[in-house]
Amino acid sequence: MRSRFHVATLILAAGLLLAGCTNQFGAGIADLPASEGWNRLPIGSWVLNDGLEARAMVFCPREACVQQGFAAVIALEGEQARQMEQALSESPARLGQAFAQMAAAKAAERRKAQRNQKRKAEPKAARSATDVARFDSAEARGILVTIRSLDTPGREAVTAILYAREADKLVVALAISDRADAARRDAEAAWRSR
DSSP: OHHHHHHHHHHHHHHHHHHHHTTTTOOOOTTSOGGGTOEEOOOTTTOOOTTEEEEEEEEEOTTTOSSOEEEEEEEEEHHHHHHHHHHHHHOHHHHHHHHHHHHHHHHHHHHHHHHHTTOOOOOOOOOEEEEEEEEEOSSOEEEEEEEEESSSTTOEEEEEEEEEEETTEEEEEEEEESSHHHHHHHHHHHHHTO
């Protein structure tokens, strides 16, 4: 009798642990299914920011997909939602400039540290240009951000972002690809699954 109690306790504990892990991957995105190479990311265990709710994140690796990509649906609330909505609505180009400034500052810190350690300087950073265009759907406002390499013609990364208020939350669907049409298509698929 005593040994059965321990086994039952272990089975119950294992069941509770498995039940706690069931929502680690989120719901996925219906229009970007696993049958087409899209993989869900385990969002439950590593997206822990207050005011940020990760609903779904999927990616399609190069070896599994004709068009490599990433798509996500997140919701923000409170001050984070207000700041993000303001940035997306007023001047999305400033977001790109802020990220570029942060990257330049980090590169300068690395160069300074290398000089202090008397190592070879790291190669010069690649030059790029950022273009921002707006597009709207019936339910959301949209932004298409294209970052083009100035050193390698034809090389670019495109992010499509759809966003709108739903009750007290700002819902954002985004997708990243190397082509504008693919990024926009995947962002719209993510938006439909919100």
